[in-house]
Amino acid sequence: MSSHDHVDLPLTPGAAVLAWLWPGAGHISLGQTKRGIFIMAGVLFLFIGGLLIGGLDVVDRKNDRLWFIAQVFCGPIALGADFLNQNVIKTVDDDKRAQEEPERLTTTSLGRVNEIGTLYCALAGLMNLVVILDALQYRPKHPPARRTDDRRTGETA
Template structure:
């Protein structure tokens, strides 16, 4: 005859709810604990585009972070001014644009232009355009040159006239390595300055990507006072 076994709740299972409640209270205590010095505290609105962060017991209203990032791209530092961070915004406007325009001048005002044609794929422009509005005229000039280029021969039409006296206009086509084209003439006139100017404008664009990130995410979690609570 088969014996029938009976199961009874073990004392261990009875203790589990208490243990779980204890763990839950501990986790709640951790979540309710005040932030450490230098820790960034985000509001519940942070994912909706608007956020208030707290660093070193100082509240910073980032306002609309997406708009701030866009403004920081259009004009370096403009996003910070929009957020009320005027000192930082002024610093970025002066430093980033100074580097960019210094490089532009070193290169004879010819190092920033948009072109993606065989023999003249100006990939440098993708980084130079990091400064936003200052580099946008190159797109207008590049499109004008594209429409004035013969697709069969790849040569610039005689009827082509650049805007703004050639400001940020691409060189006349074709551009061939080893040939005496317009790019070769720019190099001959400026020498190493053309190369340095290209790098300066690229570095300025890269720096502004960091400025855009700072406008979007706020300052780093480092105590402003330099002191940490123990």
């Protein structure tokens, strides 16, 4: 869409909130069921993949605050992963740290595996931010009328 034929699209904050609560739910609420399922698959693939690679330790609001800001755009699943990390995975009681050290060593994600897992979850959050913004002001996808070169790829302008 060029600048001169700009159309004011109505905001749909409800869809944006749904998109944050569960990836893809915003588009499903707008009637784009299949698109929403693909979005859900993409975002959850990244987020769950990150958790499988690095363990729940990759979502950590205390030690990796900046990464967590990106991850939290995935919604309650990121908050739940952080809750489990803080209360189940991590050693929360300093007095018990010494006796729980062997367990702590196996659950702490380090090095490349931690970096990649953190990156997966952060990119899942950032991609879901794009999804939230798209759901906030949704423009129905139509085949481009004037840009014939995009017809082949099936992409919107």
